[in-house]
Structures are given as C-alpha cells and as structure tokens.
Amino acid sequence: MSGATNPPLHDLSLIIETLDKAGQLIRVRSEVDPVHQLASVASHFEGRAQAVLFEKVRGHEHPVFTGLYWSRALLSELIGADEKKLASHISGKVQQWQADPHHKAVEPLVVESGPVREYTQPVVDLFKLPIPTHAERDGGPYIDAGVVVVRDPETGVRNASIQRFMLVDRDRLHINIDAGRHLQMALDHAAKRGETLRFSLNIGVGPGVHFAAATPAEAAPPDTDELGIASVFHGDPIELVRGDVPGVELVAHAQYSLECEIVPGEVADEGPFAEVTGYYAKVAPRPVVHVLAVHHRANPVFQTIICGKEVWNSAGVLGEASVLASVSKQVPGVKDVYFPHGGCGFYHAVVQISQKRAGFAQLAVMSAFAAFPPLKMVTVVDDDVDIRNASDVEWALTTRLNPTTGVIIVPEVFGHGLNPTFPDYFGAKIGFNATHPFPKTYAYERVRLKHHSIEGLDIDVPEPVVPPTQSLVDKWTAAERAEHGIPAPAKKSSGAVM
Known part of the structure; x- marks a missing residue:
C-alpha cells in the first residue's frame, strides 16, 4: 500500500491499520449522525484511493468504516494486482x-x-x-x-x-x-x-x-x-x-x-x-x-457500503472475472472484460476481442449473457479499443457497429429483478457487435501517430494568466477595443425592478 507491505487480508482491523500507515485512511473525527449524515459525508470522498473511518457515530460506542471497494486502484493495491488486470x-x-x-x-x-x-x-x-x-x-x-x-x-x-x-x-x-x-x-x-x-x-x-x-x-x-x-x-x-x-x-x-x-x-x-x-x-x-x-x-x-461506486465495484469486479473466465473458454480471442459504472457495474459488459473468425463477436455476446445472467447489455469491441474509456467504446459503436446486422436482441429472458426493466426477473437484453468486419479492411485502419518523446526538447509551457471563466477580450483596455472595433462590455444590471 503506497510503499507499505500488503496486509494480511483475513482481518479488517489489520487492513485498516495498514491503510492508516500508508496515508490511505481518512479519519472523520467529528461526531456524525448515522441517519443520512454519515453516508453523505462519505460520498464526498467516493472513488478516491482512500477509505473512510468515522470515529464518532452519534449514539454509539464503536466506529464505522466504508470505502474499501469504491476505488479499483485501492482494491488492486490491497490484494496485490495490477488495476487493469x-x-x-x-x-x-x-x-x-x-x-x-x-x-x-x-x-x-x-x-x-x-x-x-x-x-x-x-x-x-x-x-x-x-x-x-x-x-x-x-x-x-x-x-x-x-x-x-x-x-x-x-x-x-x-x-x-x-x-x-x-x-x-x-x-x-x-x-x-x-x-x-x-x-x-x-x-x-x-x-x-x-x-x-x-x-x-x-x-x-x-x-x-x-x-x-x-x-x-x-x-x-x-x-x-x-x-x-x-x-x-x-x-x-x-x-x-x-x-x-x-x-x-x-x-x-x-x-x-x-x-x-x-x-x-x-x-x-x-x-x-x-x-x-x-x-x-x-x-x-x-x-x-x-x-x-x-x-x-x-x-x-x-463496515458499511455506500450506494454507488463501492457497490458497482464490489459486485461488478466478480461479474467481470466470471464473464472473462467463461467467455474466454468458449470464444477464441477474448482478451478482457470490463463492467463500466454507467451500467451500475452489474448490467453492462464491454468485451474486448482479437477476432479469429467471422461471427465470434456475436458468439461472445451470447456467451457473456449465459455467464452472468444479471447482464442487460453486452458490447463487443476490437483489441485496439480501450474498454475502460467510454469515449473509445462510443467511437467503436459509431464507426464499426452495423445496426442492421450488429444488434442482437434477446426477448423475455431471466435477468436481475432489481433492474426496473426486469419486472419479476424477466425482460429483454441487447448486444452490440462494435467490431470491424473480419477480415479487417483498410477502411477500418485506425489512425495512429508515430511516437516521439518530448524529452530534451526546448518547450515553453506557460501557466494560464486568465481565469478560465473570463474571456481574454474582457482584459483588453478601452484603447485596444477601439483599435479592433470591439464595443465596451455591457454594464451589469443592478438588479432593480423597473
């Protein structure tokens, strides 16, 4: 943990102690109300590579801990894994x-x-x-x-x-x-x-x-x-x-x-x-x-888990692992799986594949649904797409998905009853084949810049001198405005009602 030795994972007390020594434990020393206030205060730190310990909980003798699972960086470091793996x-x-x-x-x-x-x-x-x-x-x-x-x-x-x-x-x-x-x-x-x-x-x-x-x-x-x-x-x-x-x-x-x-x-x-x-x-x-x-x-x-990223990670990462293991065995070329937070870490799987044969992407969609029934949506992309980058996945959807042949709809199947679109645990699921045609053609060759290091180059990177909310023109003098034919800025209203 940030230079500390990984703690024994069987004991939460030792984990908290290790986080504290590594500067990865936020201590809330003020008294908080367990009704709504505790969760609200915790939400201010949601997603940081730090957990939170509430030392004084109103009406109670013992503390409350949260945030162990809301950061994949923290979780990966804790169990000794690479975050992307x-x-x-x-x-x-x-x-x-x-x-x-x-x-x-x-x-x-x-x-x-x-x-x-x-x-x-x-x-x-x-x-x-x-x-x-x-x-x-x-x-x-x-x-x-x-x-x-x-x-x-x-x-x-x-x-x-x-x-x-x-x-x-x-x-x-x-x-x-x-x-x-x-x-x-x-x-x-x-x-x-x-x-x-x-x-x-x-x-x-x-x-x-x-x-x-x-x-x-x-x-x-x-x-x-x-x-x-x-x-x-x-x-x-x-x-x-x-x-x-x-x-x-x-x-x-x-x-x-x-x-x-x-x-x-x-x-x-x-x-x-x-x-x-x-x-x-x-x-x-x-x-x-x-x-x-x-x-x-x-x-x-x-210990408590706050609704949001901590729930999505604590549930989703096991779903990812299950889908990756199962689909990899059934579909050659599957490289990685990610459950994005936009899918509540539970309902959307993005599958990365190095295509070996036409039709394998569609097979990956069906295999993922079978491996993790709570899924509602599966998107399959090529191995040149960063599955943890929502913009990159959207790029694949908009430039590689053929809506006529690449959309798979599965009506009335078992899903997750907490999802309101699955009343009584039944609803429709959808899959997207956002991969390029197989074999790949020149039209789908992705633009890449040849890498050159900037190390050793004489580059002047100035600090901005104008607040980002203020236009550069607003800093001009009256003479500069007159020279360029730019009218003076409108006077702010006094707020008086006419």
Missing part, C-alpha cells in the same frame, strides 16, 4: 479454487475460538450496533456489507452470500434474497423438511470472504463450499468458530457475527433501499430474520 487476477484465484475445491489447503477450518467471540451481548440488542441509514427514502438502517454463512439443511454444504438486511427491532431484521441464489435454495430445503433455517451474518470481513460471497452462482455450484475461495485469496484456510446455536458457524476474524434464524413462510414488509441500480428497491413482503445472539470483538469496527 484486476478481473483476470480474481478470475485466476477463482479458477485455482475450482480446480480442486475440496483440497485441504482451501477447505475452511473450524477452530475453538476467534476474535469475533471476544464479547457476546448478554441480551440481543441490535440498536447498539452503529447501523447507518444511507439514502433519503431508505426504509431504515441497513446491514448491507454482511456475509451470510449457512449450511444447506439437505446437502450439508456451506454457502456464502451477501444480502441486504433492514433493522426492524432489537432482535429482528427483514431480509431480501435475490432469486436464483443458493440461500433461497437452502430456505426452500428447510421449508420442505419443516425446519427453521439457521445461519450467521458476519460484518467486517476480509476481501476474500467478500469475494467468495459475491462470486456468481454460475462459477460456484451449490455442491461446493465457496468459502474456499476466501482461503485462496487470504493465503490460508479461512477459520470458522461454532456459534451458541447448533449448526451455526461464525467467521472467526469478522468484526461482528450475528446468529440468525428464519422461519419459512414468515414474511413482513422490507424496503425501500437504495440499490445497485441507483433506484430504490420497492417495498414487498420478505423473510423475517430472528437474531438469537450477537458476538463482536472487544473493539469492533462496523
């Missing part, structure tokens, strides 16, 4: 796990104790947690960066996922579970067996646990323990500790861990909430979560 780096880690998900080097270890069990609330009281309320119309405080760890009651296989939880009462949350997630499968299995579903909700975890939980279901089948992905990222098997409730396991190095239970069929209103789309998720009846125990470190830090 972040997707391929993550894809490589996931593929390493996929090669042998049951290897003892990646399987989680259940240990006797861990930092998360340093303190247990004598009586469950979620109001003591500094859970913020982000957007103006949010239905209340939300836990939005917690990782669910559950064992499927039918198969016994662990699953990790990230869901949103609305705080309702001292011991009650309401949860939204995305369709198609393994957590919903586990809940269905519990209902079929006439059982409750028990799990832990872990807040303030290392990036590996977060990545494991955010890995698309297509890349982590339900018969594998995807927590092994965290082991690969962290460099050692992830450690879990047993909870007080039978069958519940806690992430040993989390900041907080809540032991929870869902009674199948028990629902209540959840929402609205500022989601990845930039819109509010609507209110609907969703499962009720009963919190049976609250554990945390002696000095915990509550």
